[in-house]
Structure formats: C-alpha cells, structure tokens
Amino acid sequence: MTSSQSKPVRQLVVIGLGLIGGSLAAAARRRGICETVIGVVRSDDVGSTAVAMGVVDSATTSLAEIAPGLGEGDVIFVAVPTLSVRKVLEQVRDLVSPAVTVTDGASVKGSVLCDVQAVYGEVPSQIVLGHPIAGSEKSGVTASNPDLYVRHRVILTPTAETGAAHLQRVTALWAGVEAEVLHLSVHEHDEILGATSHLPHAIAFSLVDTLAHDSHNEQIFRYAAGGFRDFTRIASSDSVMWRDIMLANREAVIKAIDLFVANVTRLRQAIQDEDGDTLLHTFERAKTARDHFSKMLAQRSGISIDKE
Amino acid sequence: MTSSQSKPVRQLVVIGLGLIGGSLAAAARRRGICETVIGVVRSDDVGSTAVAMGVVDSATTSLAEIAPGLGEGDVIFVAVPTLSVRKVLEQVRDLVSPAVTVTDGASVKGSVLCDVQAVYGEVPSQIVLGHPIAGSEKSGVTASNPDLYVRHRVILTPTAETGAAHLQRVTALWAGVEAEVLHLSVHEHDEILGATSHLPHAIAFSLVDTLAHDSHNEQIFRYAAGGFRDFTRIASSDSVMWRDIMLANREAVIKAIDLFVANVTRLRQAIQDEDGDTLLHTFERAKTARDHFSKMLAQRSGISIDKE
Numbered sequence: 208m209t210s211s212q213s214k215p216v217r218q219l220v221v222i223g224l225g226l227i228g229g230s231l232a233a234a235a236r237r238r239g240i241c242e243t244v245i246g247v248v249r250s251d252d253v254g255s256t257a258v259a260m261g262v263v264d265s266a267t268t269s270l271a272e273i274a275p276g277l278g279e280g281d282v283i284f285v286a287v288p289t290l291s292v293r294k295v296l297e298q299v300r301d302l303v304s305p306a307v308t309v310t311d312g313a314s315v316k317g318s319v320l321c322d323v324q325a326v327y328g329e330v331p332s333q334i335v336l337g338h339p340i341a342g343s344e345k346s347g348v349t350a351s352n353p354d355l356y357v358r359h360r361v362i363l364t365p366t367a368e369t370g371a372a373h374l375q376r377v378t379a380l381w382a383g384v385e386a387e388v389l390h391l392s393v394h395e396h397d398e399i400l401g402a403t404s405h406l407p408h409a410i411a412f413s414l415v416d417t418l419a420h421d422s423h424n425e426q427i428f429r430y431a432a433g434g435f436r437d438f439t440r441i442a443s444s445d446s447v448m449w450r451d452i453m454l455a456n457r458e459a460v461i462k463a464i465d466l467f468v469a470n471v472t473r474l475r476q477a478i479q480d481e482d483g484d485t486l487l488h489t490f491e492r493a494k495t496a497r498d499h500f501s502k503m504l505a506q507r508s509g510i511s512i513d514k515e
Numbered sequence: 516m517t518s519s520q521s522k523p524v525r526q527l528v529v530i531g532l533g534l535i536g537g538s539l540a541a542a543a544r545r546r547g548i549c550e551t552v553i554g555v556v557r558s559d560d561v562g563s564t565a566v567a568m569g570v571v572d573s574a575t576t577s578l579a580e581i582a583p584g585l586g587e588g589d590v591i592f593v594a595v596p597t598l599s600v601r602k603v604l605e606q607v608r609d610l611v612s613p614a615v616t617v618t619d620g621a622s623v624k625g626s627v628l629c630d631v632q633a634v635y636g637e638v639p640s641q642i643v644l645g646h647p648i649a650g651s652e653k654s655g656v657t658a659s660n661p662d663l664y665v666r667h668r669v670i671l672t673p674t675a676e677t678g679a680a681h682l683q684r685v686t687a688l689w690a691g692v693e694a695e696v697l698h699l700s701v702h703e704h705d706e707i708l709g710a711t712s713h714l715p716h717a718i719a720f721s722l723v724d725t726l727a728h729d730s731h732n733e734q735i736f737r738y739a740a741g742g743f744r745d746f747t748r749i750a751s752s753d754s755v756m757w758r759d760i761m762l763a764n765r766e767a768v769i770k771a772i773d774l775f776v777a778n779v780t781r782l783r784q785a786i787q788d789e790d791g792d793t794l795l796h797t798f799e800r801a802k803t804a805r806d807h808f809s810k811m812l813a814q815r816s817g818i819s820i821d822k823e
Contacts, residue, residue, distance in 0.1 A: 402726055403735050407746050409782055410718060412801040417771075417778045418710055419804035428808045430648070430668070430707050437745040438715050442805045446798035453786050453794055463725075464783045468776060470725045474717055475772045478761050486761055490754035493720040496727035497750045500736045 215240055215379030217280035220273065222247040222295055224257050224266070227312045227339065228286025229351030231384065233262045237353040240383035241282075245273055253348055262351045274302035282380055285311040289451040293322040300326050308373040310335045310380075314400065314448075316364045316393040318455035332370030335377040337363040338396065339386060346445050356386040364393045401459030406467060408449055409460065411442040523548055523687035525588035528581065530555040530603055532565050532574070535620045535647065536594025537659030539692065541570045545661040548691035549590075553581055561656055570659045582610035590688055593619040597759040601630040608634050616681040618643045618688075622708065622756075624672045624701045626763035640678030643685040645671040646704065647694060654753050664694040672701045709767030714775060716757055717768065719750040 219241040221228040228246075235241045246263035247270050248254045254266030267273055277283070283303065285295050292313055299309055313319050316336050323334055341359040361381045365374050381388050391399070418427050453460055477485040527549040529536040536554075543549045554571035555578050556562045562574030575581055585591070591611065593603050600621055607617055621627050624644050631642055649667040669689045673682050689696050699707070726735050761768055785793040 399735055403743055407722065407743055409786075410722065410779065411746065412798050413779045413782050414715065414718065414775060415801040415805050416797055417775045419800060420778075421710055421774070427707055427711050428804075428811060430670075430711055435711055435715055436809070437748060438719065439805050439808075440745060442801045443809070444802070446795055446802055449798050450791050450794040454789055454791060457786055457789070460786055461783060464779060464786075466728075467722060467725045468779060468783075470728075471718065471721045471772060471776060474721055475769060475776075478765055478768055478772075481762055481765070483758050483762060486758040487754055489724055490720050490757050492727065493723040493750045494752070494754055496736075497723050497747050500747075501744070501751070503736060 214242055215383050216282045216376060217242050218277060219244045219380070220247060220277065220281065220283045221245070221263070222270065222283065222285050223287040224248050224253060224262060224348045224351070225286060226342065226346050226350045228284060229257065229262050229348045230353065230355035231284055231286070233351045233353040234356055234384035235380070236261065236264065238383055240380070257348050260348070260351065262348060270298050271302055277307045278304055279306040282308045282310065282376060285309065288448055289313040289315055289318060289455045292319050293326060296322055296326040305331060305333055307333060308335060308376045309333050310337050310377045312337065312339050314338060314452045315397055315455035317397045320393050330366055330368040332368055333373055335363060335365060335369055335373050336393070337361055337377060339381070356381070356384045359386050361386045361388050362391050362396055363388060364391055364396050366393070397456050397459045401456050402463045405452055405456055405460045406463040408441055408444065409453065409464060410467070411439055412449070415439050415442040522550055523691050524590045524684060525549065526551045526553060526585060527688070528553045528555060528585065528589065528591045529571070530578065530591065530593050531595040532556050532561055532570060532656040532659070533594060534650065534654050534658045536592060537565065537570050537656045538661065538663035539592055539594070540565070541659045541661040542664055542692035543688070544569065544572065546691055548688070565656050568656070568659065570656060578606050579610055585615045586612055587614040590616045590618065590684060593617065596756055597621040597623055597626060597763045600627050601634060604630055604634045613639060613641050615641060616643065616684045617641050618645050618685045620645065620647050622646060622760045623705055623763035625705045628701050638674055638676040640676055641681050643671060643673060643677055643681050644701070645669055645685060647689070664689070664692045667694050669694045669696050670699050670704055671696060672699055672704050674701070705764050705767045709764050709771045713760055713764055713768045714771040716749055716752065717761065717772060718775070719747055720757070723747050723750040
C-alpha cells in the first residue's frame with residue numbers, strides 16, 4: 208500500500224539542477240519517494256529542459272514563488288557551487304519557514320557551516336549538512352542520472368544543534384535513492400576529503416599543467432597514454448567547482464599538499480643519492496597499501512564512492 | 516606461400532621471460548614470424564612453464580648452450596630488469612657472434628647505452644636499443660600475452676653506429692607482432708618517458724605512501740575510491756622494476772620532479788593567498804590540455820601506449 212502519508216518527503220525542492228541536484232531530483236521522482244519534486248533554476252531554459260527530461264515535476268526561477276507553500280515534511284536541497292551557497296542561504300532564511308528541512312550537497316562542509324552561522328547567527332535545527340560522494344567529469348542538467356547515487360556513500364555532518372526529525376528526513380531521502388548514509392564530524396569530513404579527493408585533484412591539475420608547459424609538450428602528449436590517461440582523467444573536471452573547493456577547504460588542502468610535497472621531496476632525495484633501498488621500501492609500502500585498499504573495496508561488494 | 520626464407524627473423528632468443536619478454540615470444544610464435552623461439556630463463560621451473568604454455572619452442576638456463584648455434588638473421592631480445600642488463604650484455608659479448616642482432620626492452624635507454632659502451636668499449640653495429648611501451652600491473656611468465664603489443668608503440672633509439680640490416684630486422688620483428696615502430700634519440704626518449712611515465716609513477720607511489728602514513732589512515736582508505744582508484748592504480752606496479760627505472764633515469768626524473776613540485780608549490784601559494792583567478796586559470800589550462808590530449812588519442816583510432 209502506497210499512500211502519500213508513507214512517503215519520506217512531501218515536497219522536495221532542489222535549488223540548482225546540475226549533475227548533483229538534477230540526479231537527486233530524477234532519482235527521487237523515478238522512485239516515487241516524494242509527492243512533488245520542484246526545481247529552482249537560474250533560467251527558464253534549464254527549467255524547460257528539466258521538465259521535458261522528467262527530472263522534476265515543475266521548475267521556477269523564483270524561490271519566493273514557491274516558498275509560501277513549504278512547511279513541515281518538505282526538504283530543500285541546496286545544490287549550487289560551494290562558494291554560492293551563502294547567497295542561497297540568505298534567500299532561504301528570508302523566505303522559508305523554520306519547519307522546512309534544509310540540506311546541501313557541497314564538497315566542503317566547514318565553509319558551509321561558517322555560511323550558516325554567518326547567515327543565521329547560529330545553526331538552526333532545520334539545517335542538515337551533507338555531501339553525496341558521487342560525480343563525473345560531466346556536468347549540467349542534461350547529465351542528470353537517476354541511478355547516480357545507487358550504492359554510493361552520502362556523508363552527513365550533523366552538529367549538536369541538528370534536529371532529530373530533520374536528520375531523519377534527510378537520511379530517509381538519501382536511503383530512498385539507494386545511497387548509503389554515513390556520519391562524520393565537519394572537521395573529519397574536510398580533512399579526509401582534503402586528502403583523498405582534493406589533494407589528488409590538485410596533483411592531477413598540476414601534473415597536466417606541468418607537462419603542457421614542458422618544451423617537449425607536443426611529443427609528451429603524443430607519447431603518453433594508458434596509465435597516464437587514467438592518472439590525468441580527473442584533471443578534466445569542472446574548473447569553477449574545483450576553484451571553489453580548493454578555496455573553501457583551504458587549510459586542509461594546504462596541509463595535505465605539504466605532507467605530499469615533503470614525501471615527494473624525500474623520494475627525490477633518495478633518487479639523487481642513488482639510495483635504492485629507500486626507493487624499494489617506499490614503493491613496496493605504497494604497493495601494499497594500494498593492494499590492501501583494493502581488496503577492501505572489492506569486499507564492500509559494489510559500494511563505490513567517487514571522486515569529489 | 517610461406518617459406519622459412521620469408522620469415523623476418525630466423526631464431527628469436529628471449530633472455531628473461533617476464534611480461535615483456537614472454538609476451539614478445541608468445542606473439543612471435545603465435546604469428547609464425549620466426550623459425551624458432553628460444554627462452555633463456557633463470558630456473559628450470561620458469562622454462563617448463565613457458566614451454567607448457569606455448570610461450571617458447573624451447574627453454575634453457577644457459578646462454579652458452581645455445582650461443583654457438585646463433586648467427587646472421589637471428590635476434591636476441593634482452594628483457595631483464597634495467598639494472599640487470601649490463602651482466603647479460605657481458606655474457607652476450609663473450610658468447611655471441613657479432614653477426615647476431617641484439618636488442619632490448621628496458622624502460623630507460625641512456626643507462627643501457629652506457630652499459631653497452633662499458634661492456635664493449637664502443638657501440639657495436641649489432642646493438643639496436645628499444646622500448647616497447649606496454650605493460651600492466653601483472654608480471655611473470657604467466658602474464659605473457661601474445662596480443663600485448665598489438666597497436667602499441669615501440670620506440671627504437673638507433674645511434675650513428677647502428678647497422679642498417681640489424682635495425683631493419685628489429686623493426687620487422689616488432690611490426691610482425693603488430694606494434695607501431697617509432698624512432699627517437701636516446702636523450703629524447705628518456706626525457707619524454709621521464710615526464711609522461713616515470714614522474715606520474717613517482718607521484719602515485721608518493722601519494723599512496725603519504726595517505727598510508729596519515730593519522731586518518733583507516734578512514735582515508737574507507738572513504739576513497741572512484742577517481743582515486745584510477746589515480747593510484749599505477750602505485751601497484753612492480754617495486755623492483757620501478758626502483759631500477761628511477762635510478763637508471765635519475766637526471767631526467769629529478770628534473771621532472773622539480774618542475775612538478777614548483778608547479779604544485781605555485782598552486783599551494785594561490786590557495787594560501789585565496790587567489791581564485793590563478794586557480795581558475797591553472798585548472799582551465801590543465802582541462803584544455805587534457806581534453807585536447809584525449810581527442811588526439813581518440814583520433815589515433817585505437818593506437819594506445821601504456822604506462823611504463
């Protein structure tokens with residue numbers, strides 16, 4: 208028996224229909240876990256495309272237009288670039304009832320928590336910060352994928368202020384689109400993602416940039432591929448999104464870069480000194496860690512977590 | 516009409532039946548481009564396995580045993596780890612006729628050229644250095660793959676001393692296993708591979724080693740995957756082989772690491788300074804170079820070049 212009372216979310220409002228927002232909207236509609244899915248978009252064109260694609264039931268360019276109809280049981284998902292979250296939160300504060308659950312999908316949580324504190328002067332119980340660990344090099348509403356979150360992890364970072372009912376509603380939303388929900392503190396989230404995602408992106412962008420400036424430039428790209436192709440794939444990711452992430456997670460990223468550069472510098476010194484033992488031990492340690500990690504992933508039988 | 520006269524190589528002797536040597540032997544046998552394929556191995560066990568798998572026609576642990584039977588039209592392929600090449604060349608010098616063509620598959624060419632000069636006191640015309648750009652994380656004779664070189668590039672680095680007939684014979688051998696043969700100078704080869712292959716391996720080993728030492732170690736590996744998995748795949752490569760490569764191509768690798776570290780350091784400074792414009796331009800440049808490079812690869816319609 209499916210009645211509207213049994214749905215975990217009444218109305219789902221997604222602000223920003225890019226890959227992340229569009230995919231949650233499409234996934235929620237496809238699985239019938241909300242009564243209505245509404246998109247808030249920057250232009251009528253994006254809205255028409257989203258409705259035509261079946262990503263949302265309806266779309267608007269004005270939050271003010273739909274805000275009066277929102278109340279308890281409804282969820283707003285803020286899915287705009289990290290550094291644009293604050294502006295959206297100001298609108299939400301001015302227009303939306305404190306009964307409405309508000310969550311987000313930004314890749315850095317510390318900066319969003321600061322935004323919340325700056326905008327509200329406190330952390331309201333309606334706010335549940337989160338980060339779905341999924342993505343691809345594709346972007347925009349046309350990249351919306353109703354199965355993007357299946358077996359992917361979503362990290363929620365509740366604080367002492369977070370209301371239990373709000374947290375429960377956001378958890379039910381993500382579980383309803385077949386994601387695996389986990390909790391971390393804001394600080395842990397940013398440190399861990401800084402090391403596993405933001406650092407590798409900084410390295411990949413830097414490596415490709417280094418090679419593109421080398422005097423052998425043409426030949427370098429002619430002679431490179433295979434492992435190199437995998438290795439640099441993430442350097443094709445969206446530039447604006449990554450600028451925002453690097454700035455928003457500034458301290459953790461700098462700390463991760465410093466640890467990494469110190470490690471590369473030790474390796475360089477061992478090469479310089481023709482110290483084969485240190486090289487061998489470093490490579491063996493890395494190979495063991497990598498192989499152990501691959502096994503862990505395999506044992507998780509299909510749960511995968513992407514690159515952002 | 517296939518007569519033995521039409522075969523590009525009479526006897527092919529492969530010294531070292533790992534992935535690289537075993538795959539050339541298996542590919543040559545499968546395609547019938549040599550009269551006989553003989554493996555020179557370290558142990559009777561490897562020899563028996565190679566014969567049983569059909570990788571070679573026969574195998575021996577003693578080059579001395581077969582050397583008297585070798586002459587013009589025969590090719591020796593030295594496929595041992597880079598830093599073991601010199602010892603093999605000493606045996607070849609002592610046992611093998613100057614009429615026999617001698618080539619290799621080591622990942623660094625400058626160090627092998629030095630070995631040749633040290634062993635022979637000159638560069639004999641029979642020596643043709645080369646590097647098949649193919650590989651995988653797998654190793655050993657059981658990883659032998661008769662199609663490993665199909666549409667892959669093989670870089671030959673002939674010098675002024677290289678005999679035309681010897682060069683022609685090695686070229687015919689690689690063409691016979693469906694590889695694409697290209698020429699570079701020894702110096703160009705080492706600089707280009709230093710940047711496109713040895714540097715990314717140094718970075719991948721360093722990144723995994725950095726994360727394995729982080730205090731969040733357990734969680735880092737629990738929360739990482741997707742792009743991270745691709746990015747660190749090459750850190751599972753053979754440790755001994757990579758120690759040898761880093762030492763053999765010491766100068767070019769150090770130069771490449773220095774350029775890369777300078778670039779990462781500039782990026783770190785831009786993050787520290789909250790200089791969004793520099794970040795955005797760097798990421799856009801990298802994305803453009805990476806996308807251009809992907810297109811180039813796609814246009815090459817299937818010719819791919821792997822990670823070593």
